[in-house]
Amino acid sequence: MSSAVKGFLSEIMKNRLLYLMCLPALIVLLMFSYIPFAGIWMAFTDFNVVDGIFGSKFVGLDNFKYFFSNSMGWKVIYNTLYINFFGIILGIIVPVGIAILLNEIRHDSYKRVAQSMMFFPYFISWVVVGAILYGIFSTDVGVANNILKFFGAEPISWYSEPKYWKWIIILASVWKWSGYSSIIYMAAMANFDGSLYESAKVDGANKLQSIFYLTIPMLKPTIIVLTLLSVGRIFYGDFGMIYGIVGNNPVLADEVTVIDTYVYASMRSLGFSYSTAIGLFQSVMGLILITAANKSAKKMNDGEGLF
Amino acid sequence: MGTNRLVGDKLVISLAYCLIGLFALVCLYPLILTLSVSFSAEQEVTRNGYSILPQSPTIDTYKYIFVNSGAKILKSYGVTIFITVVGTISALLITSMISFAISIKKLRYRNIIAFISNFTIIFSAGLIPWYMVSVNYYGLKNSILALIIPSVFSVWNMFLMRTFFASISPSMYEAAEIDGANYFTIYVKIALPLSKTALLTVGLMYALNYWNDWWNALIFINEKDLFPLQYYLYSILSNVNAISSGRIPTGASGSITLPAETVKMAVTVITIGPIIFLYPYIQKYFVHGIMAGAIKE
Numbered sequence: 059m060s061s062a063v064k065g066f067l068s069e070i071m072k073n074r075l076l077y078l079m080c081l082p083a084l085i086v087l088l089m090f091s092y093i094p095f096a097g098i099w100m101a102f103t104d105f106n107v108v109d110g111i112f113g114s115k116f117v118g119l120d121n122f123k124y125f126f127s128n129s130m131g132w133k134v135i136y137n138t139l140y141i142n143f144f145g146i147i148l149g150i151i152v153p154v155g156i157a158i159l160l161n162e163i164r165h166d167s168y169k170r171v172a173q174s175m176m177f178f179p180y181f182i183s184w185v186v187v188g189a190i191l192y193g194i195f196s197t198d199v200g201v202a203n204n205i206l207k208f209f210g211a212e213p214i215s216w217y218s219e220p221k222y223w224k225w226i227i228i229l230a231s232v233w234k235w236s237g238y239s240s241i242i243y244m245a246a247m248a249n250f251d252g253s254l255y256e257s258a259k260v261d262g263a264n265k266l267q268s269i270f271y272l273t274i275p276m277l278k279p280t281i282i283v284l285t286l287l288s289v290g291r292i293f294y295g296d297f298g299m300i301y302g303i304v305g306n307n308p309v310l311a312d313e314v315t316v317i318d319t320y321v322y323a324s325m326r327s328l329g330f331s332y333s334t335a336i337g338l339f340q341s342v343m344g345l346i347l348i349t350a351a352n353k354s355a356k357k358m359n360d361g362e363g364l365f
Numbered sequence: 366m367g368t369n370r371l372v373g374d375k376l377v378i379s380l381a382y383c384l385i386g387l388f389a390l391v392c393l394y395p396l397i398l399t400l401s402v403s404f405s406a407e408q409e410v411t412r413n414g415y416s417i418l419p420q421s422p423t424i425d426t427y428k429y430i431f432v433n434s435g436a437k438i439l440k441s442y443g444v445t446i447f448i449t450v451v452g453t454i455s456a457l458l459i460t461s462m463i464s465f466a467i468s469i470k471k472l473r474y475r476n477i478i479a480f481i482s483n484f485t486i487i488f489s490a491g492l493i494p495w496y497m498v499s500v501n502y503y504g505l506k507n508s509i510l511a512l513i514i515p516s517v518f519s520v521w522n523m524f525l526m527r528t529f530f531a532s533i534s535p536s537m538y539e540a541a542e543i544d545g546a547n548y549f550t551i552y553v554k555i556a557l558p559l560s561k562t563a564l565l566t567v568g569l570m571y572a573l574n575y576w577n578d579w580w581n582a583l584i585f586i587n588e589k590d591l592f593p594l595q596y597y598l599y600s601i602l603s604n605v606n607a608i609s610s611g612r613i614p615t616g617a618s619g620s621i622t623l624p625a626e627t628v629k630m631a632v633t634v635i636t637i638g639p640i641i642f643l644y645p646y647i648q649k650y651f652v653h654g655i656m657a658g659a660i661k662e
Binding site: 069073075076077079080082083084086087089090091092093094095096097098100111155156159160162163164168169171172173174175176177178179180181182183185186188189190192193194196198199200201203204233236237238241242245262264265266269297298301302305306318321322325330333334336337338340341344345348349 | 370373374377378380381382384385386388389390391392393395396398399402410411414415416458459460462463465466467469471472473474478481482485487488489490491492493494495496497498499502503514515517518520523547548549552573576577578579580583595596598599602603626629630632633636637640644645648651652655656
């Protein structure tokens with residue numbers, strides 16, 4: 059037995075109790091993250107149930123070629139990037155704005171109540187958000203059309219008008235996450251040096267100046283880290299968000315289908331191999347971008363990566 | 366100059382009060398809308414549309430639901446409570462054990478274990494292979510375990526808990542070690558009692574996740590008896606969508622009366638369930654968890 063193996067075994071034996079305590083979690087990871095890696099092979103085959111994963115015919119990159127040669131492939135990539143891009147931008151501006159404004163509020167009870175109201179959307183599921191949005195955008199009874207009617211405008215049949223839904227989804231995600239994200243920025247601001255603000259005040263700076271020249275520059279590292287994390291995941295759509303809000307409504311599907319919902323939908327219609335290939339494309343893009351994001355985070359934050 | 370500054374600052378502050386108040390209202394408005402419609406009379410809602418105040422307040426809708434689909438809803442409530450309780454307890458046990466183990470500095474392979482876990486966040490095989498092994502090898506189709514096991518361990522929560530455990534001074538353990546205690550005893554007798562807040566925080570995060578989960582049900586469950594609450598609501602809503610988009614012939618939908626507006630909102634309220642009452646009290650633990658997660662070691 060080589061000494062490396064011996065060293066390994068003796069370490070395992072010495073701390074066997076601690077390794078045993080890791081075991082249940084590692085088994086879950088093995089079952090649901092590592093064993094599925096074998097199934098990636100399906101992406102390069104024309105999978106059929108009879109021949110199984112490794113018996114089915116090898117087709118090389120055909121599944122990927124098909125994905126990029128049909129218009130739906132580019133469409134879902136575009137939809138994913140579009141929704142995520144504006145989600146990221148507003149997902150910075152709104153929570154940072156909230157954190158800065160909350161900091162200016164003097165009455166603690168006002169602050170507390172407002173903060174806990176803003177945290178509420180975090181606690182409900184996307185299905186519930188979908189039900190709520192139905193209440194707002196339903197053609198006959200919805201709030202949006204009531205408002206339009208009040209101003210004398212024509213009501214809109216929202217659920218058969220795809221063009222609005224990218225932005226409805228983007229705004230819904232900003233609504234759901236802003237309270238949550240602002241907590242992270244508040245936490246960062248709590249560590250700021252108060253004396254800087256004092257001396258700025260003595261030097262005659264007004265509130266707006268200290269926000270733009272002190273608070274925002276000091277928030278920059280936090281903003282960069284959180285943004286890089288989201289950019290790393292820009293090829294991942296939020297399945298629950300899309301499906302919870304529009305379900306499988308065929309009229310809206312074209313505009314809001316993202317890579318994740320497309321994989322799910324094509325599992326039934328276009329087969330396992332094709333949808334595995336799309337999922338693999340997504341994972342590889344994710345891996346590349348997250349690694350790149352981590353590298354740039356290290357560069358900008360003096361060697362501190364994202365993970 | 367000085368007075369100008371004061372006026373400007375006052376303006377900024379009053380703007381802060383207004384905007385924060387406005388956004389806070391926007392965040393809570395849908396809940397109030399949903400509650401108010403669920404307590405309204407159906408005819409009024411169909412005539413006037415949704416409104417922020419209940420129209421002819423009544424609890425008829427809730428009575429109607431419990432007479433007509435009370436059994437189904439109770440069953441779904443049962444499923445949701447079961448997976449939330451069993452799932453959270455198992456998740457806490459599994460997560461706290463591994464987090465404790467890799468917080469011990471002398472565990473030589475702790476970084477390898479952390480890497481094995483981390484890698485699953487940055488690269489995955491994707492939905493289809495995951496679904497294939499779950500259904501073909503683990504037999505999760507139409508099994509209640511499908512609603513528990515896939516979400517029973519979160520790597521994020523592991524790192525969160527490790528941060529908590531790592532803040533316990535090792536000297537606490539050394540004394541116990543000298544007395545002959547093994548690491549499992551130390552975990553049970555010392556580490557866990559010192560981490561009650563951490564356990565509560567992570568436990569609530571898991572519980573919220575289980576309560577709100579419908580993705581696993583969408584993927585794995587066809588049997589109505591195993592529908593969790595969230596998925597029950599989802600199936601009602603997608604029926605409504607299907608019928609109103611004209612994909613189901615009117616003849617077929619004529620016999621089933623469509624769930625009325627008030628019914629939809631009442632089921633939504635029932636689905637949010639205890640969160641409505643609990644969230645003001647439990648949110649501080651989530652804040653605690655978010656802040657601990659945001660601070661890197």
